[in-house]
Amino acid sequence: MTAQVSLVVAAGLLLVLVVELMRRQRLREKYAALWLLVSVAVLFFAIFPRLFTGISRLLGFGLPVNLAFALAVFVLLAVAMQLSFETGRLEDRVQRLAEEVALLRADLPVAPPPDAPEGQDRPGAVE
Amino acid sequence: MPVPSLVPSTAPSRPRRVLIVVPAFNEQGVVGDVVRELARTVDHDVLVVDDGSADRTSQVATAAGARVLTLPFNIGVGGAMRTGFRYAVRKGYDGVVQVDADGQHDPAFVPELIDALAGADVVIGARFAGVGGYSVGGLRRAAMRMLSFGISTLASTRLTDVTSGFRASGPRALALFAESYPPEYLGDTVESLVLAHRAGLELAQLPVAMRARQVGHPSQNLSRSIVYLSRAVLILLLASIRVGPTSPRTPG
Numbered sequence: 001m002t003a004q005v006s007l008v009v010a011a012g013l014l015l016v017l018v019v020e021l022m023r024r025q026r027l028r029e030k031y032a033a034l035w036l037l038v039s040v041a042v043l044f045f046a047i048f049p050r051l052f053t054g055i056s057r058l059l060g061f062g063l064p065v066n067l068a069f070a071l072a073v074f075v076l077l078a079v080a081m082q083l084s085f086e087t088g089r090l091e092d093r094v095q096r097l098a099e100e101v102a103l104l105r106a107d108l109p110v111a112p113p114p115d116a117p118e119g120q121d122r123p124g125a126v127e
Numbered sequence: 128m129p130v131p132s133l134v135p136s137t138a139p140s141r142p143r144r145v146l147i148v149v150p151a152f153n154e155q156g157v158v159g160d161v162v163r164e165l166a167r168t169v170d171h172d173v174l175v176v177d178d179g180s181a182d183r184t185s186q187v188a189t190a191a192g193a194r195v196l197t198l199p200f201n202i203g204v205g206g207a208m209r210t211g212f213r214y215a216v217r218k219g220y221d222g223v224v225q226v227d228a229d230g231q232h233d234p235a236f237v238p239e240l241i242d243a244l245a246g247a248d249v250v251i252g253a254r255f256a257g258v259g260g261y262s263v264g265g266l267r268r269a270a271m272r273m274l275s276f277g278i279s280t281l282a283s284t285r286l287t288d289v290t291s292g293f294r295a296s297g298p299r300a301l302a303l304f305a306e307s308y309p310p311e312y313l314g315d316t317v318e319s320l321v322l323a324h325r326a327g328l329e330l331a332q333l334p335v336a337m338r339a340r341q342v343g344h345p346s347q348n349l350s351r352s353i354v355y356l357s358r359a360v361l362i363l364l365l366a367s368i369r370v371g372p373t374s375p376r377t378p379g
Contacts, residue, residue, distance in 0.1 A: 092310075095206050095310055098198050098199050098202055098206070099202070099209060099210040099213065101198070102176070102198045102199070102210050103210060103213060103214055103217070105196070105197060106194070106195070106214070
């Protein structure tokens with residue numbers, strides 16, 4: 001019983017956190033959608049644990065907790081892959097922007113490399 | 128952003144206006160000499176792409192008389208070259224010769240590379256093809272050979288040195304590379320050849336002699352060689368199955 005209560009509280013907190021982050025526009029919808037789904041699902045099954053047990057038995061799991069672990073692993077894997085994908089895309093965009101910056105800077109009237117102080121200069125990092 | 132459309136041509140052609148592109152990362156010690164030697168030896172504009180150097184590469188190259196593009200941070204040779212290709216296309220050049228900033232590449236071979244563009248879209252200055260002495264150690268050499276074999280098989284042309292950075296690109300290759308030169312590691316050498324081949328371009332090589340590096344040392348130890356080899360294998364495998372532009376495209 002106490003385990004169930006703490007699970008409900010935890011899932012509720014997660015849900016509140018996700019909604020709050022979305023409200024403050026700190027979390028984009030495309031990422032929030034997944035977390036909303038996860039927190040709602042956890043909350044739902046924390047309130048109706050028998051349903052979860054039933055599903056796990058239906059799927060042939062000896063212990064319901066194994067289904068929970070399997071689901072957790074897959075969800076986290078999916079999130080990690082999505083983040084890798086997004087990171088790659090961002091890297092590509094940043095790089096193309098850097099290339100554009102170099103090209104545009106060459107067309108500025110002032111000669112491209114700003115003559116930074118000797119030694120510790122890093123072109124472009126000064127402005 | 129105006130991206131000139133690719134002149135529809137079905138065969139390689141000798142470029143009329145050639146830009147020499149020198150990607151440089153922390154090469155202040157030698158890039159000046161390289162630029163000056165190029166100016167003495169050949170009659171083409173020289174562009175140095177400073178790949179986010181922390182030293183005075185940009186200033187030294189400018190002082191030596193090169194045009195200089197300065198990237199705000201280091202993005203790798205592939206990205207630096209893509210910047211150079213794009214600059215060339217936007218400024219109306221139709222050929223690019225890549226020359227490394229470390230002084231390994233002898234400018235005397237530049238005219239030959241450009242002449243060879245009459246018969247191929249990409250001409251590689253090959254180091255192991257008989258002229259001059261150039262050697263690298265065991266495992267890295269094995270990796271280079273394997274890559275060469277892989278690309279040769281793919282392109283059905285005998286190429287012996289696909290990792291060479293000394294190469295010339297003709298009008299058709301320029302249009303392709305300005306848009307989609309592979310920016311990742313080894314992409315600038317190996318993967319770009321796969322890309323060119325898949326876009327229907329012709330590859331060829333020209334034997335060249337290499338000089339010893341004037342400054343700096345090539346990275347050669349066992350662990351690095353192993354990393355190099357595995358990345359090479361991965362790149363070759365990926366490149367052969369990757370979905371990409373199959374013809375030079377002209378985005379708006």
